[in-house]
Amino acid sequence: MHYFLKADYFIMEDELRQGGYLEVKDGHFGNWRPILPAVEPVIPIIDYGKATIAPGLFDTHIHGVGGADVMDGDTTALHRMAALLPAAGVTRFLPTTLTAGTVELLDCCRKVAELIERPMENAARAEGIFLEGPFFTEKHKGAQNPRYFKAPDYAEVERLQQASGGHIVKVAVAAEYPEAVPFLEKLRQAGIHGALAHTDANFEQADRAMKAGGQIFVHLYNGMSGLHHREPGVVGTYLHSEHAFAELIADGHHVHPAVLAFTAQFKPDRTILITDSMRAGMMPDGEYLLGELAVEVQGGIARTKKDGSLAGSTLQLLDAVKNMVMWTTLDLAAVWRMASLNPARSVGMDGRLGSLRAGKVADFLVLTPDMTLQETWLAGRKIWSAEEKTNANQ
Structure with missing residues (x-):
């Protein structure tokens, strides 16, 4: 045509x-x-x-939508996600896993690989897998199941990568593990993008991990040690960095609009808007599962029933863009890049995706x-x- x-x-x-x-x-x-x-x-x-x-939107961190979840281990669920996302303006996405057992993750990677290699008509395209867990620590566990937490193990990533047909493009890890630095170095050598998440690392630990390859800060401010003037923490590591990217969930619940605004305005070309959407996205309020955890959604806000932790979101990426247009002084083109070009840059796909x-x-x-x-x-x-x-x- x-x-x-x-x-x-x-x-x-x-x-x-x-x-x-x-x-x-x-x-x-x-x-x-x-x-x-x-x-x-x-x-x-x-x-x-x-x-x-x-430009079409690129959601590089999404667990589910429309009652379906990546961890369902079901091609029908993945097809439903891909089919629904164009109605939210999303043309490309990274199906995102949760912390789980190795057998479950292996099966999940195989199922996502089928979606990537045999894409549906009239649906968003999966561009790779984001492995969010299991290499986390408990203090900032969020809605991740600590039962499966473990130290970073590159051999396990290799097994998962083989099962996925080479489609894992992004892996998150807690920076305080002694194994984090060599693990991130091996990811970088393999062409996989390292990320830092669900971590209580101090500034020095996070800085070492970032320099080793942890160049994406997952849902910044959430699931990590915060900024203090005598201990910058993981948040301070990102703010001090020159080349790292930071994901933001711009729903006004995970991060206050004022904090979203100054963070994005400080480094607009390093900010990535994500949804972190779980299966309740595009669905009514009610009770849902996120992995093995029971979640209740009220007023569009998802929280675990056990301890009230935020459990992903029900945000749509186009709404995140609209919110940032309202909450920042940035022009539309700069905000739009945060949901299209910047996500593509963060995983090395900007040569073919992300802009007009x-x-x-x-x-x-x-x-x-x-x-x-x-x-x-x-x-x-x-x-x-x-x-x-x-x-x-x-």
């Missing part, structure tokens, strides 16, 4: 451009042009009027002037439409 997109605005990689035309050919973006050149033969123009064209730059895969969204999602396109093909959904429900 070869066509031009016409709209009032385009969220480009570094700025919001008004008007013009964006070429799409064979599932990839061409150049944006202020004026359409004379072409022969005539190439179709899709005119979206006052709409905004934006020429040569990249043509994942894009069509938004109304009030930022309501109208259409979702993946690789140059429409996979979701609000109008078609409305018609189907009538």
Whole structure:
């Protein structure tokens, strides 16, 4: 397919451009042009009027949605997740595991590999696996099951990677383990992106782990030692860093909007918006399971029934973007990068994903002037439409 997109605005990689035309050919973006050149033969123009064209969103930390969870060990659940995510503007995602036993994780990795290698039509694409656990410590366990916590073991990652067909792209670890530094170094040598999470490390421990390869701080402020003026902790390690990335859950519950704002404004090109969504995402309030833990959702906030810990979220990534537009002084293009280009950068996929730059895969969204999602396109093909959904429900 070869066509031009016409709209009032385009969220480009570094700025919001008004008007013009964006070429799409064979599932990839061409150049944006202020004026359409004379072409022969005539190439179709899709005119979206006052709409905004934006890059597809990339959720690099998501456990579940629509009643389905990655840890269900069920291809039906994974298919449901992939099918629902385009309605939230997500075109790419990393199915994310929870702390569990090795046998369960092996099975989960095999199932996700099937989804990656045989993607569904009209669905978001899984781009790899994020292994969140079991290499954590108990003080900041959150909704992870401490029964399965263990020291970092690269041999176990190798087994899981073999089961996944090489699709594990991101692994989290608690930085205070003595084994953390050599473990992260081995991940980096293998081309796997290291992350720090559910950790009570001090600044020195976290700094060593970060320099060894732990370049992604998982759901910053949550599940880690906080910032103190005499002990910077894991949070301070990120704020002091130059090149690390930090995930933020921008729902206003996990992190106060003011803290979200100053963190994002301090390092906008290193901030990643995630959902950390569990199976209650896109579902009503009620009782759910997150792994083996009972969770109650009230007012969209998920907490474990045992101790009231926050248990993931029900946030949708497009809503996280809208929240950050409200809560920060950053422009729309800068905020949008946090949910598209920055996530792709954090896992080394920005060469083909994350923006409307020429040569990249043509994942894009069509938004109304009030930022309501109208259409979702993946690789140059429409996979979701609000109008078609409305018609189907009538």
